[in-house]
Amino acid sequence: MSEETSAEGDHRRASIMTALREGVRRVDDLALACGVSTMTIRRDLQVLERRNEIRRVRGGAVPVDAWTFDHRLGRSAAAKDAIAAKLLTLVPDKGGIGFDGSTTVHRLARRLKEQPTLDLTAVTTGFETFHELSRTPGCRAYATGGTADPHTGSLVGPLAEVTLRQFALHTCFLSATHLDGSVGSTEFTADEAAVKRVLAAVSERTVLAVDSSKLARRAVATCLSLDEVDVLVSDLDPGDDRLEPYRGLVEII
Structure with missing residues (x-):
């Protein structure tokens, strides 16, 4: 290679x-x-x-x-594939799940077709992720309304937040711009952070998926503190030293 x-x-x-x-x-x-x-x-x-x-x-x-989706989708491809494989093990067989509009979580949506039997309701803030989910057997897909975030293209704003509050989800799958041991996850825009906080609030379990290039850094808008995250999924081995700041605070996979 x-x-x-x-x-x-x-x-x-x-x-x-x-x-x-x-x-x-x-x-x-x-x-x-x-x-x-x-x-x-x-x-x-x-x-x-x-x-x-x-x-x-x-x-x-x-x-x-x-900031185009296609450009972001191709970045850190090997890491995102490794993360998606781990995330797939956390998807329930039935119930409600939520997806943000990130390219990392989009890779999970692509892989849902590998599950033999599903009875899922899925809601997402991402156009591309909605299209993947809507073609997945056994998955009823919903996209929120809202306006497109100028940096990520994800649906944000009051309409997106109101739509999300109509759901009671088992698990939500989120990514982040950066993750810091002190402040938690951060985003480039406050609107993006606000929508992800609502997704977490309507979910019993919050799974945060970040590749190792996003660790130990901060973006401008705070999103989730580590005590609001149940499971942290990265491309690293769970015993990797780079995950030390998060150990004992969240389950690491």
């Missing part, structure tokens, strides 16, 4: 994209933010440029259409 397609490379380039969205532009600053050499950053920027995810500028780079 080449460095370009390795899980480690995927995670590192996801971290670079996150830093770029947060306003970091220069190669030296990206190297500091990601904890790697400037030579590694330059190689990763070449990969991202070939994928049309960034545009090179003097001394650094800027993101290109960084």
Whole structure:
């Protein structure tokens, strides 16, 4: 496997994209933010440029259409596949489940067709996830109303929140922009965070799925504290040291 397609490379380039969205532009600053050499950053920027995810500028780079769903879906693919396999074991055979509009949780929706017998009602804030769920045998799919978040495309706002409050769910599956041991999960927008809080509030169990590139970092809007999360699912082995800040606070898978 080449460095370009390795899980480690995927995670590192996801971290670079996150830093770029947060306003970091220069190669030296990206190297500091990601904890790697400037030579590694330059190689990763070449990969991202070939994928049309960034545009090179003097001394650094800027993101290109960084928030489109298709671009996000292709990032950290190996990590998201590993997470989806774990999430599949947490899906009940029947009852109500909730999905946010993230690409990580979307991968779980794709895999639900692997379950032999389902009797599920599923509600989601994601257009693409709704389309996957609506084609899944044994699953009655609902999409919330609302307006599209300008950064993620997920449905947010009062209409989305009112729709979600009509459900009493067994489990909700959420992702996050970042996860920090002190403040919990965070999002790039307050609207996105608000909708995810409602999903958690109407669910008996909240499952948070984040790949390792999102750990130990913070975005601008606080969402869920760790005591509001029941299960943390990552692409890492549960014994990995990077999960130490969350150990004892949530179940780790």
